[in-house]
Amino acid sequence: MAELLDFEEPIAVLQKEIEALRLMPSTPERLAAIQQLEDRATSLRVEIYATLKPWQRVQVARHPNRPCMLDYVERLFQEFTEVHGDRRFADDTAIVAGFGLYHGQPAAVVGHQKGRDTKQKIYRNFGYARPEGYRKAMRVMKLAEKFREPVIVFIDTPAAYPGIESEERGVAEAIAVNLREMALLDTPIVVVVCGEGGSGGALGLAVGDRVLMQEFGIYSVIPPEGCAAILWRDAQRKVEAAEALKITAPDLLALGLIDEVVKEPPGGAHLDYDRAAALVDEAVGRHLAELQAMTSEARLDARYDKFRDMGHAGQSFVDEGAPAGSRAPGQAG
Amino acid sequence: MAWFKKARRPIAAPEQASRVPEGLWVKCPSCNKAIYNKDLLASLSVCPRCAHHFRLSAADRLRMLLDGGWTEHDAGLRSTDPLTFTDTKAYRDRLSKAIAATGLNDAIIVGSGTIEGLPAVVAAMEYSFIGGSMGVVVGEKITRAAERACAERAALIVVSCSGGARMMEGTLSLMQMAKISAALGRLDRAGLPYLSILTDPTTGGVAASFAMLGDLNIAEPKALIGFAGPRVIEQTIRQKLPEGFQRSEFLLEKGFIDLIVDRRELKATVARSLRLLGVGPRSTTPPATAVPTGDESDA
Numbered sequence: 063m064a065e066l067l068d069f070e071e072p073i074a075v076l077q078k079e080i081e082a083l084r085l086m087p088s089t090p091e092r093l094a095a096i097q098q099l100e101d102r103a104t105s106l107r108v109e110i111y112a113t114l115k116p117w118q119r120v121q122v123a124r125h126p127n128r129p130c131m132l133d134y135v136e137r138l139f140q141e142f143t144e145v146h147g148d149r150r151f152a153d154d155t156a157i158v159a160g161f162g163l164y165h166g167q168p169a170a171v172v173g174h175q176k177g178r179d180t181k182q183k184i185y186r187n188f189g190y191a192r193p194e195g196y197r198k199a200m201r202v203m204k205l206a207e208k209f210r211e212p213v214i215v216f217i218d219t220p221a222a223y224p225g226i227e228s229e230e231r232g233v234a235e236a237i238a239v240n241l242r243e244m245a246l247l248d249t250p251i252v253v254v255v256c257g258e259g260g261s262g263g264a265l266g267l268a269v270g271d272r273v274l275m276q277e278f279g280i281y282s283v284i285p286p287e288g289c290a291a292i293l294w295r296d297a298q299r300k301v302e303a304a305e306a307l308k309i310t311a312p313d314l315l316a317l318g319l320i321d322e323v324v325k326e327p328p329g330g331a332h333l334d335y336d337r338a339a340a341l342v343d344e345a346v347g348r349h350l351a352e353l354q355a356m357t358s359e360a361r362l363d364a365r366y367d368k369f370r371d372m373g374h375a376g377q378s379f380v381d382e383g384a385p386a387g388s389r390a391p392g393q394a395g
Numbered sequence: 396m397a398w399f400k401k402a403r404r405p406i407a408a409p410e411q412a413s414r415v416p417e418g419l420w421v422k423c424p425s426c427n428k429a430i431y432n433k434d435l436l437a438s439l440s441v442c443p444r445c446a447h448h449f450r451l452s453a454a455d456r457l458r459m460l461l462d463g464g465w466t467e468h469d470a471g472l473r474s475t476d477p478l479t480f481t482d483t484k485a486y487r488d489r490l491s492k493a494i495a496a497t498g499l500n501d502a503i504i505v506g507s508g509t510i511e512g513l514p515a516v517v518a519a520m521e522y523s524f525i526g527g528s529m530g531v532v533v534g535e536k537i538t539r540a541a542e543r544a545c546a547e548r549a550a551l552i553v554v555s556c557s558g559g560a561r562m563m564e565g566t567l568s569l570m571q572m573a574k575i576s577a578a579l580g581r582l583d584r585a586g587l588p589y590l591s592i593l594t595d596p597t598t599g600g601v602a603a604s605f606a607m608l609g610d611l612n613i614a615e616p617k618a619l620i621g622f623a624g625p626r627v628i629e630q631t632i633r634q635k636l637p638e639g640f641q642r643s644e645f646l647l648e649k650g651f652i653d654l655i656v657d658r659r660e661l662k663a664t665v666a667r668s669l670r671l672l673g674v675g676p677r678s679t680t681p682p683a684t685a686v687p688t689g690d691e692s693d694a
Contacts, residue, residue, distance in 0.1 A: 233623075242577070245580045283562060295483075319566050373567045379474050381472055
């Protein structure tokens, strides 16, 4: 059974009852009772997940059993072939990049891989990417452009790795270059935020024609704990910070920062990988078909306009004219 | 023997001290020398003794870089607090306070004019406005500055002085990194120069977007420049960071900065760089493609 989060306690109670009944000799009555309890657990799960609070969504997005990038790659692509290295320094294992067949069509795939068991997590650096990862991803995306293949991106990272070597090798520059070049890359790009969209570390791979987000993913400028530590001076106020930051998929859709919320199976993607992947597949396939029907020029203009419009007049700012008492412009001192 | 006997007198400093007007003398935090304020201003807020660079306001920055007679743009843009964000204090109140304290509507001033006669659009960040943080207004104004530089065939210069993206505008702030970088991409492909001036501090989302994308990245001495803040890194690796880590000189050594320039040489260096990147005075380079088409001009 999947690990349960604190707010899933009522489901845990039912599951214990079910297990207790299963230990006893099976009778038709008991089987019926088990069935009834299981139905109740399912409907309870649907109910709980329909009204998750932002912090609870953060917990789901970080769920230890949440499908990782490679779980989706395995289900959506054939002949996936991973490629390695940025041709400059090293291969970063927190970012996976490669090529595969998407519904028979060659495509490039890049994304963060967090890893599931302890050994994998360490190998993947918990999805904290180093500069090499962003540069590797850009190398593969440039190849995709060269060979006229679409790019499909999976976003799932707590942040870019905040360590000495990251800074020494210019993680800021690596992310910045990706932002600029992805905006100009002449091939369709579909981004799926499938877990944690952790600030610049996420955005460094997430400039696309379409940005989709799974129902229980999050996408934030700073982790709620970090925000709470700075603004509330108390990391324990993360629940309030998660609310205030508006990091859930429905919030971001309303703000116009993502294009579509991709449904997850009842109780979250971690309960049914196949179903979760099928839902992602449907959305990615649909958006890709739309993008491939566009001319390069129209697609690139639309991509520019889409990001250009993030935080627009009326929604995020107003133009009040020059503030009262402001200096007359043009006076050099 | 009264040699060691102290004549105890009450400390009565305030009255005497107040005879010196506030702000006439400034103590240099680096060499502790008291500097006559007028001397400091005359040297562009660089300590005449140890060359410590004091933080400069956005307005001073524009005055220092541009020739006289420049035009300010988009001064009226003001955040609407799109998330209605509240922590221990309402963001709306923080904004009003910053606006009242700085006389600016957000953490940036954009102006266009000339630098030693070369056409340029200059955006300078204001650290005293919520740590120079980048929200939607900063994002929009730099994007417009890049678009304006494109339309007017002018060079773009952005002076960064910021802790990074503004938390109180959430993911909207984050997306300004992409928005600005996309505009810089167009400027780049239009063949126009972009100089990034990195000053103390330039970190977070500002470093990881426009500050690192200059055709030339020019830093002031000893500025803190980096993606993750030093404290975050120390918490991650659980050890003290080496002296000079994430300072301009460190970035120069690692290959991410083209030049470190003393502020007193900055304008001359910027002008020389622009000339070497092929920028000429406007009159000698009639733009063949970009005829002004009644571009909505403000200010």
